[in-house]
Amino acid sequence: MKTIFAKSVPGRGACQVDSADAPAAAHMLPAGLLRIHPPLLPRCSELDVVRHFTGLSQRNYSVDANFYPLGSCTMKYSPKFTEYVASLPGFARLHPLLARLERGEACAQGALQCLYEAERWLCEITGMEAFTLQPMAGANGEFTGVSFMAAYHRAKGRKRAKILIPDSAHGTNPASAALAGFEIISIESRDGMIDPDVLSAVIAEHGDDVAGLMMTCPNTLGLMELHLPRIVAELHGADALLYYDGANMNAIMGKMRVGDAGFDVVHLNLHKTFATPHGGGGPGSGPVGVTARLAPFLPAPRVAVRENGSFYLDDNLPQSIGAMTPFYGNFGVVLKALAYMLRLGGDGLARVAEYAVLNANYLKKRLEDVLDVPFDKLCAHEFVASAPEGLRALDIAKALLERGFHAPTVYFPLIVRECLMAEPTETESRETLDAYVEALREIVAQGKADPRALAEAPRNLPVRRLDETAAARRMVLTEDMG
């Protein structure tokens, strides 16, 4: 499909702005401060633009149109009413600085109340003392969380330079810790679990320099960490902190609260667990919760409530790490998550975990004779499998696309051979899961009979397999670089 720039026609336009009763810029600013050529943006009619983007949208898979069992990403149905909530003009048109003006708080009481209540809900769900809604995505939350860990040790008058990260962790964990200035020590897993003996040895070696451990639980193999109590004891014994990567919160809501289980910091992905749509890659929102001893370090300002019930922004936080976000985080996303939580209530949130885990175990059981499923035990909300001997995970993924299903995550985690990692989520029906199983059965049978046919999938999408090597080598990143 041609780009919107290729569709531009000189002299055409959509007339979106009134012809201003204004002189040209050249009459208002000295020539040396002006641009020479107007920007080469598209000149299109409104219908040109509407057809173009409608056409593009039809070249996408999405949760609303396709089963999307992308493991470790939680692509569940995002209810429509939350869009309405976030678009209410009282929220959408609110300038964030309004609340910062003297007497401005009175103009934003509804918005401040939403932030306050969202924090209280997240505290109760995770068993944490306090939350910040500032982080703008999961990885931004990780950075915030490890910054609290640094601040905690600094406040105790010591610099601890190292953070322990299991080899099965999301790649963002080490990247976030490095960005905050930490050195990473990778912990090798055994049988898909953190090995507490390995952990003990590492802590014995580096103890005084270990700031903490970042872990995902259930882990990226879809398994509960069985040695959790010992891991907590090891870390706290060294006065180091435990960070919980909440990407997999959908598996445990109402069944385990990470604060009660001994974790000190947790980030949540509102776009995963709380069903705010991810828009093709963002926006997200990555609130971070902490236990009482880390609460003084939360970013400023914090929303607080006075005795008379009015809300205000508290800047009097001498130990705060500073500002992660220009204002109060991705407010529009937080609103959607709060609306979702209110709709479901406590029972509903616990049910989410129950049915997400049920669907994953059902799918896993039904695939045991189709794929190689390595762990013969209950999984959490996702599970890993390997492509059968002789078949490639990538070919299976593309063959699924050809049949109208989004592929599971492939080649992650790296520690599993020809890995396919599926997460069906609670919002999918049994028919959908069964249809997916049948599609995989057919694909595997076809692949065993004729591997070359499988390598040609997908044949019915806007493009066939794309040359990624050429893309990186030739580097055409804009229309003008071609």
Add this chain to the structure above:
Amino acid sequence: MPFIPHTPQELREMLAVVGVRSLDDLFADIPPDMRPKHFNLPKGQSEAAVCAMFEKLAAKNRPGMTSFLGAGFYAHHIPKAVDALAGRSEFYTAYTPYQSECSQGTLQAVFEFQTAVSRLLEMDCANASVYDGGTALFEGAMMAVRATRRRALVVDEAVNPVWRAMLATYCAGLQLTIKTIPQKNGMSRSEALSAAVNEDCAAVIVQNPNFFGVVADYAGVFAAARENGAFGIISVYPVMQAVLKTPGEMGADVAVAEGQSLGQPLSFGGPWLGLMSCRKEHTRQLPGRIVGRTTDDDSNTGYVLTLQAREQHIRRAKATSNICSNQALCALRALIHLSLLGPDGLVRQAEHGMALARFAAGRLTALRGVELLNDAPFGNEVAMRLPKDAEGLVAGLMDRGCVPGYPVGRHYPGMENVLLLACTEANSRNQIELLAEELGDML
């Protein structure tokens, strides 16, 4: 059960397939002492009840006042087609385009977004966006730190204090020094900025128009940076960029922006998007997602995520950044917005704001004791010195239903009497007349 499709019979049959008796048996691996101490949350409510509750909360806010509040974040009209198109759920409910064959819509849109940003700023390339203007500024600084292996940043004090505060937070663990060059009466001091660049300096960071609305040419500062082997980084307001000398022409290495003004509602602070662009030789330092054009098995054009070897999922602790996703939907909104406005629409928006700001400056400085903070050229935002404390006057005017602008004293001690007033096409001459009348009353 909201959003869960299982019938009681399906539940029984599925539990039997899994081989457990109850839903709770699925959680047998969580030891009893790790179970929640409590889970005290209210019961769920109907959709109607939740909507009604939020309608009530939204009504407690007062976004509808006549407002000249800007300070880097502006109320612009968003064409309704932006909501209609970006709201198509094929865009809305997709994920990061890991499977390119079924994500060509998102991927091509990002490629077009990269093109639009590069052309607007006259830079060589752009990434798929980052969280906001502040993270864009920080990530730009990190590009310079990595490329030059130097650890000092020279920052103009007239860069938005919101972003300077974020920069300080993000750099806290990194043993970087940030040297801030004081502004004078709201004007950036180009000579002092140039003089501060030495062989330890990774980058010099400026903003155009600066926080006080002042427009300048930083070509000299960037030339000084280049001579000393440092990066020139500039943050811009994308709407004014329709008419202002571009970062590319000034010789910037990295240009960043808050993209909120391009089709994003103010939404009390987010979600917005950070624009990042750079010169070609720095492409591999550019963090975050990038989309490239390529061909498929049949030689048809297509788009993929590219240069992934820089990213966290491959490089882990050695990645160019921890950024994992982008603000894809916000970037899509910006692209649609720019496509609908076209070059003429964007120029008109810029000129309209500038003309109104001049009109406001004229009307308000006619009041006794009100004067412009400086005589420098300005864009759609202008700083004025008032005969009284600006905080108090703003509060007083708010009681009369008008927000006259932002009092800058809280960020710049000694400037307690200074008001920053912004205009966009959402304002009118009539509003300015009323503001002048009310302000005149109070002085």
